[in-house]
Amino acid sequence: MQIQRVGVVGAGTMGNGIAHVFARSGYAVTLFDVEQRFLDRALDVIAKNLARETAKAKITAEQEAAALERIMPVLDRSRLGDCDFIIEAATEKFEIKAEIFRDLDRIARADIVLASNTSSISITKLGALTQRPAQVIGMHFFNPVPIMKLVEVIRGLATSQSTYNVVRDLAIALDKTPVEVNDAPGFVSNRVLMPLLNEAMYAVMEGVATAPAVDEVFKLGMAHPMGPLTLADFIGLDVCLDIMRVLHAGLGDPKYRPCPLLIKMVDAGWLGKKSGRGFYQY
Numbered sequence: 132m133q134i135q136r137v138g139v140v141g142a143g144t145m146g147n148g149i150a151h152v153f154a155r156s157g158y159a160v161t162l163f164d165v166e167q168r169f170l171d172r173a174l175d176v177i178a179k180n181l182a183r184e185t186a187k188a189k190i191t192a193e194q195e196a197a198a199l200e201r202i203m204p205v206l207d208r209s210r211l212g213d214c215d216f217i218i219e220a221a222t223e224k225f226e227i228k229a230e231i232f233r234d235l236d237r238i239a240r241a242d243i244v245l246a247s248n249t250s251s252i253s254i255t256k257l258g259a260l261t262q263r264p265a266q267v268i269g270m271h272f273f274n275p276v277p278i279m280k281l282v283e284v285i286r287g288l289a290t291s292q293s294t295y296n297v298v299r300d301l302a303i304a305l306d307k308t309p310v311e312v313n314d315a316p317g318f319v320s321n322r323v324l325m326p327l328l329n330e331a332m333y334a335v336m337e338g339v340a341t342a343p344a345v346d347e348v349f350k351l352g353m354a355h356p357m358g359p360l361t362l363a364d365f366i367g368l369d370v371c372l373d374i375m376r377v378l379h380a381g382l383g384d385p386k387y388r389p390c391p392l393l394i395k396m397v398d399a400g401w402l403g404k405k406s407g408r409g410f411y412q413y
């Protein structure tokens with residue numbers, strides 16, 4: 132099947148980036164969110180990011196205008212009915228995604244693939260809520276979507292090879308690099324990254340080193356572009372804690388126990404960059 136129109140559910144940080152890259156690659160995009168102000172904000176961000184790409188001569192002014200033209204914002208979910216592929220990038224709560232997947236299964240053509248951009252929710256579980264578990268898959272983009280090359284492609288237990296092929300080919304068409312993984316808590320990216328950040332927090336909590344010292348070790352010694360505590364502040368400490376809890380509950384190994392300092396900071400409302408305070412002040 133030729134994919135021409137792509138549906139994106141959720142127009143937040145990731146949804147607007149996903150709409151941006153599909154539109155830039157020539158796909159028509161139907162962008163859905165629950166309130167007009169979220170759609171307006173997303174189109175604003177996309178317009179600014181496309182203009183920046185034009186200023187840097189990555190695309191031409193004509194390509195910028197054409198990409199924006201291809202994005203159709205909608206508040207009525209039934210308008211996703213004519214999409215050839217749909218990716219969900221709504222809030223990371225199981226109940227929200229469960230309701231969306233049940234409804235998309237009803238609205239979308241029976242032959243199309245439904246993907247989720249979730250960072251931690253089980254693809255197998257989302258697939259089981261639909262009548263098409265073989266056509267449900269994870270397509271995990273990274274922030275900022277227009278820049279980051281990786282797409283982690285996650286197979287649920289029931290995901291078929293042809294569904295995998297659809298998403299692999301789409302990722303390549305977007306000039307991304309797909310990497311195949313199986314469904315497991317945290318997939319590969321967060322299963323490996325989050326324990327690193329968590330361990331860095333233990334080092335600070337135990338007084339092994341200050342946050343800037345831990346970050347310097349990783350920047351200068353391991354050539355990481357930013358240290359683990361800066362990265363945790365950027366991701367959001369609440370998000371880090373949620374993911375550690377998913378790993379701890381899902382894998383059952385005490386090595387995934389969230390750092391008590393992380394729990395305390397989240398309780399204090401110190402969520403990192405977005406709240407003005409985390410391991411650093413912003």
Ligand SMILES: NC(=O)c1ccc[n+]([C@@H]2O[C@H](COP(=O)([O-])OP(=O)(O)OC[C@H]3O[C@@H](n4cnc5c(N)ncnc54)[C@H](O)[C@@H]3O)[C@@H](O)[C@H]2O)c1
Pocket residue numbers: 140141142143144145146163164165166169220221222223227231248249250251271272273274
């Ligand atoms: N932010 C990241 O760095 C990152 C990276 C990879 C994956 N993810 C995943 O991407 C998804 C979205 O994350 P985000 O950071 O863009 O969140 P966000 O909070 O910026 O955006 C979520 C959007 O979903 C919308 N939404 C809520 N309920 C909805 C519904 N029922 N139908 C349609 N839209 C609805 C919200 O209005 C909001 O605009 C999550 O699953 C998250 O785990 C995030």
